[in-house]
Amino acid sequence: MTAALLALPVLLPVLGLGVSLLGLPRALVRGLSSIVLAVVLADGVALLALADTRGPLALHIGGWPAPLGITLVADRLSALLLTVSVLVALAVLVFAIGQGTAEERRRSAEVFHPAYLVLVTGVSLAFLSGDLFNLFVAFEMMLAASYVLITLDADGDRTRAGMTYMITSLTSSLLFLTLVALVYAAAGTVTLAQLGPRLAELPDGIRSALALLLLAVLGIKAAIVPLHFWLPDSYPTAPAPITAVFAALLTKVGVYALLRTQTLLFPRTGVWTVLACAAIAAMIVGILGAIAQDDLNRLLSFTLVSHIGFMLFGLALFDTLGLTGTILYVIHHIVVQAALFLVAGLAVRRTGTAALHRMAHGPPPGTLVAVLFGLPALSLSGMPPFSGFVAKLTLLRAGVAHGGPTAYALAAAALLTSLLTLYTMTRVWTSAFADRPSRPAGGAAALPQRRAAETTGGVRGTGLMLAATAGLTVTGLAIAMCAGLLAGVGERAAQDLLDPGPYRSVVLDGEER
Amino acid sequence: MKTLDVTMAVVVGGLFAFGFYLMLQRSLMRIVLGFVLLGHGTNLLLLVAGGVAGRPPVLEGRTADPETVADPLPQAMALTAIVITFGLTAFLVALAHRSWRLSGHDEVRDDVEDRRIGTARERAESEAGPNRDQPDADPGREGRR
Incomplete structure (x- = not known):
């Protein structure tokens, strides 16, 4: 039973991908990929419930024991992130289907669904993989799909x-x-559960070299300044x-890999100064970059870079409260960042431009879109009562509880960044979304495009897009509502990370408890 | 302590050095070739990680000391990695070809928005006018400059 549950998130999207390549009608392919993601979502919830009550679960594929075969492991952290990621992937898929209906792009639709399913497979596999090489393969699946998606119908x-994206990612993959080769040469295994004790026996120099290479590799993947x-x-x-979907999932998988490998492979007791500096730099540099931008999507990308810093904040502290904060922040950010990019997509569709100074002169995109932007934007800035507030509060509490100059510097940078995020979001709000007297002279360039979008776009497609975005926004609110429950799971997941004993015994003994 | 074959170390190091050198070039074709070299270097490194060369992969009908048999795990990893790098190289070449067809040359271009921010002050000084739509007029031209 648990074997099927563990295999499903990887197996089902691949099977769905195979079927979707058979040349079925478009409606059927759309239905198929939605159903696949819905089933994986239910499976993720079941895994989370099981992992939370019974501890980590492991599946040795083909019956090969841990150091030789491929092992899939689900503990609280991976099941939690898997569930949230697939939920967001499903919402984005609904949005994409809506957009496809509205814009009737036939050529790319045939490639979109298979590539999207590969992406989801890669993300699931990355969360569940129990060894370093399998993690590499998962990253490659995910990135290969992303190369296809980012260059679909490209001009x-x-x-x-x-x-640029592909060459950077390929370099980090190589x-x-x-790193996998060097770790194998040094420790004789790539299974994460075995590596902790084996790496501890190595000379300090080799150990730090491996740790730094790992940090650089995952730093490129997670876009750490x-x-x-x-x-x-x-x-x-x-x-x-x-x-x-890229902003929500790809960098977060990098952060997850960083969390998993650092706690299992290179456990430490004090503050990790290198990562703390990177976190502060990421928060400040990212948000200053966002302030300088005029393009809405680009601005949001810079806030993404900035908020990766918050996730590193907790990991740099390396204690239970800090890791809890990181886990909560990752969950909050997956949902909120996806919602923001989807709203940006809606706004760009309505106004015909992504440049803020042009949006300010054109007609506003409408009340509903403005509300859908406002809620996640406030959440991203950390305003109560949204999910961002809960996550940031946990991180700040962790920083203050930890004490010491590094922790206080981190907390100060986090507060400053939250304030600047609020400023950035206010700027976007006033120039793009706020209602204002229409000035037809300035908006002349944007108007024809807008009209074109409205005539060709089906009402049903737009409705789906709005529904998907609203769904994500509501999920963000639900995270804030269920904050107590989530914080409990997050805290237990953080304790698991700091005490990997059960994880190791499940993987190495092969008992499926 | 494992012994290390110096030839392999030099070859792997050379492949890495040339690979990174080529990847730092401006021409897309050189970047692709750099990626290929880097991929070969990494795959060789995986094989080297498995121990010294020349051990038999399979001993038929008898069990032997694991030290005398080749380690199958790095070989399996190298095979997987070769497949992945091969597939991605094919995609990269296709993308480079498309880029060449779209732009007529195979140079990596600057990012338009970055360039715009980089020259924002100069432009503000030279224009000093209220017409804010001007910078968007021809992004392609700015990118190739």
């Missing part, structure tokens, strides 16, 4: 951006493979649903 600009340069360059060029 010159998007090809250029896609090229470095990851180099100063390795973030590729992200604001490439993400904004893609269509809204693709940008949303």
Whole structure:
């Protein structure tokens, strides 16, 4: 039973991908991929319930025991992130289906669904994989799908951006493979559960070299400053649903891998100064970048870079409260960032431009879209009573409870960044979303495009897009409502991370408790 | 302590050095070739990680000391990695070709928005006018400049 539950998130999207390549009618493919994601979502919830009550679960594929075969492991952290990620992936898929209906793009639709399913497979596999090499393969599946999605129907600009994105990701992937080879040469295994004790026996120099290489590799994948340069360059060029799913999932998988590997492979007791500096730099540099931007999507990409810093905040403290904060922040940010990019997509569709100074002169995108932007924007800035407030409060409490100059510096940077985020979001609100007297002279350029979008776009498609965005916004509110429950699970997941004993015994003994 | 083959170390190091050198070039074709070299270097490194060369992969009909048999795990990893790098290289070449067809040359271009922010002050000084839509007029031209 648990074996089926563990295999399903990886197996089902791959099977769905195979079927969707058979050349079925479009409606059938759409239904199929939605059903696949819904089933995986239910499976994720079941895994979370099981992992929370019975501890980590492991599946040895093909019956090969842990150091030799492929092992899938689900503990509280991976099940939690899997559930949230698939939920967001489902919402974005509904949005994309709505957009496809509205814009009737036939050529790309055939590739979109299979590629999207590969992306979800890669994300699920990354959350569940129990060894370093399998993690590499999961990253590759996810990234290969993202290369296809980012260059789908690409014009010159998007090809250029896609090229930057692909070459950066490929370089980090090859470095990851180099790391796998070096770790295997040094420790004789790549199973995460075995690596902790084995790496501890190595000389300090080799150990730090491996730890730094791992940090650099995952730093590129998670867009940690100063390795973030590729992200604001490439993400904004893609269509809204693709940008949303990239922003929500890809970097978070990098953060998850960082959490998992650092706690299992290189456990430490004090504050991790290098990561703390990176976190402060990420928060400040990212948000200053966002303030300088005029393009809405690009601005949101910079806030993404900035808020990766919050996730590193908790990991840098390396205690239970800090890790709880990181886990809560990752969950909150997956939902909110996806919602923001989807709303940006809606606004760009309505106004015909993504440049803020042009939006300010054109007609506003409407009350509903404005509300759908306002709620996640406030949440991102950390205003109560939204999910961002809960996550940030946990992090700040962790920082103050930990004490010491580094922790206080982190907390101060986090507060400053929240304030600047609020400023950025207010700027976007006043120039793009707020209602204002219409000035037809300035909006002349935007109007024809808007009319075109309205005539060709089906009402049903737009309705689906709105529903998907509203669903994500409501999910963000639900996270804030269920904050107590989530904080409990998050805290237990953080304790699991700091005490990997059960994880190790489940993977190595092969008992499915 | 495992022994290390110096030849392999030099070859892997050379492939990494040339690969990264080529990836830092401006021409897309060189970048693709750099990626290929880097991929070969990494795959060789995986094989080297498995121990010294020349051990038999399979001993038929008898069990032997694991030290005398080749380690199958890095070989399996290297095979997987070769498939992945091969597939991605094919995609990269296709993308480079499309980029060449769209832009007529195979150079990596600057990012338009970055360039715009980089030259914001100069432009403000030279224009000093209220017409704010001007910078968007021809983004393609700015990018190639």
